[in-house]
Amino acid sequence: AGDQLPPLALAAGGLLTGTLVMAVLVGTGVLPFAAPAITVPMFGAEVPGILPLLWVGGVATTLGYALGVIAVPLIGSRVASFVGLSEVLFALGFAWLLLGETPAPVQFLGGAVLLAGVVLVRMDATDPVERRTETATIPVVPAP
Structure with a gap:
């Protein structure tokens, strides 16, 4: 670690570790998870219900963390x-x-x-x- 590790790499590593832990817990059945097979409107089209969840997790959360990490040195x-x-x-x-x-x-x-x-x-x-x-x-x- 130390100063050689960029802050975004640390944040990304934490998020990826959390994702892997959750995937293992769900995959083994320790953490129950169910996603009904529904469709929802997104961007004017009907898409599977899991797609908006992936959008929020993959885009909105990632962007929020990245902008937060970038903002800390500025403010x-x-x-x-x-x-x-x-x-x-x-x-x-x-x-x-x-x-x-x-x-x-x-x-x-x-x-x-x-x-x-x-x-x-x-x-x-x-x-x-x-x-x-x-x-x-x-x-x-x-x-x-």
Whole structure:
């Protein structure tokens, strides 16, 4: 490991390992899995029901992980960890908007705490190098 391993390789390795473990568990029957033989509309055509699941897993999840890994160096690890938690807020918002699932008061409170945390971390997200008050100087040596 170390610094020689690119972050995307680490994320991809983890996802592939998880996929293999799940495949073994399903294949051996330890983890029950059933996918009914249905068809669903996708991109204007009727496709097998498993295809949208593969699309979400193969494209949306992969793209989300890749963009997240790329974003961490740009926004900093502290901010990225809190922004990553915003996924829960978006899921709650879309469930409320699209499915009519009204959040409970405790969910609103949790969302407010999360947003406050993101704001506080972002306000303190200065670069540690900028916090230094000492500056390095080159000693002045008189010429002979």
